[in-house]
Amino acid sequence: xxxxxxxxxxxxxxxxxxxxxxxxxxxxxxxxxxxxxxxxxxxxxxxxxxxxxxxxxxxxxxxxxxxxxxxxxxxxxxxxxxxxxxxxxxxxxxxxxxxxxxxxxxxxxxxxxxxxxxxxxxxxxxxxxxxxxxxxxxxxxxxxxxxxxxxxxxxxxxxxxxxxxxxxxxxxxxxxxxxxxxxxxxxxxxxxxxxxxxxxxxxxxxxxxx
Numbered sequence: 594x595x596x597x598x599x600x601x602x603x604x605x606x607x608x609x610x611x612x613x614x615x616x617x618x619x620x621x622x623x624x625x626x627x628x629x630x631x632x633x634x635x636x637x638x639x640x641x642x643x644x645x646x647x648x649x650x651x652x653x654x655x656x657x658x659x660x661x662x663x664x665x666x667x668x669x670x671x672x673x674x675x676x677x678x679x680x681x682x683x684x685x686x687x688x689x690x691x692x693x694x695x696x697x698x699x700x701x702x703x704x705x706x707x708x709x710x711x712x713x714x715x716x717x718x719x720x721x722x723x724x725x726x727x728x729x730x731x732x733x734x735x736x737x738x739x740x741x742x743x744x745x746x747x748x749x750x751x752x753x754x755x756x757x758x759x760x761x762x763x764x765x766x767x768x769x770x771x772x773x774x775x776x777x778x779x780x781x782x783x784x785x786x787x788x789x790x791x792x793x794x795x796x797x798x799x800x801x802x803x
Contacts, residue, residue: 621655639728651682658711669702696726699759729763743802756793
């Protein structure tokens with residue numbers, strides 16, 4: 594109620610000449626929820642991205658401010674990414690969040706996305722992400738081979754190992770040994786060789802000082 598007081602003489606039988614105005618209104622309140630609590634991005638191959646989406650929904654009658662959407666730190670978090678935020682979700686509407694799985698490792702991958710809003714109560718929610726990645730991931734050890742001083746016409750031998758930490762076999766298509774002369778040689782791998790998933794294969798590199 595708004596009351597207006599003045600020096601106006603009061604009407605007969607009244608103590609004052611105050612005027613009152615009734616004031617009313619209804620506050621608007623956003624209502625926040627997510628369309629899912631789990632999101633499966635399906636099966637993809639290492640080197641190829643898979644994308645899926647979920648929605649941030651505002652069922653209320655006030656605007657909702659999404660202050661952040663982020664992938665929680667964890668074992669597989671580096672294989673997932675989300676779009677840029679913040680954003681405002683108008684009343685009775687939704688905003689899609691696109692999630693990408695670009696796998697760095699093979700196997701069943703999981704992570705969580707956290708959505709935060711400007712609501713003091715119930716303003717945060719999570720979505721569990723899953724993705725299955727197939728492919729071969731190779732590594733060579735050591736990265737460099739040094740023979741050091743070698744006697745003339747003597748042959749030195751060093752071993753290198755190729756490992757495959759993926760869940761599919763890797764097939765060797767070509768092997769090239771770059772050198773100025775014929776002092777170096779390698780026993781393999783040869784085109785057509787295969788290294789099984791979670792397997793490894795060792796080869797010899799030789800150096801003969803001529």
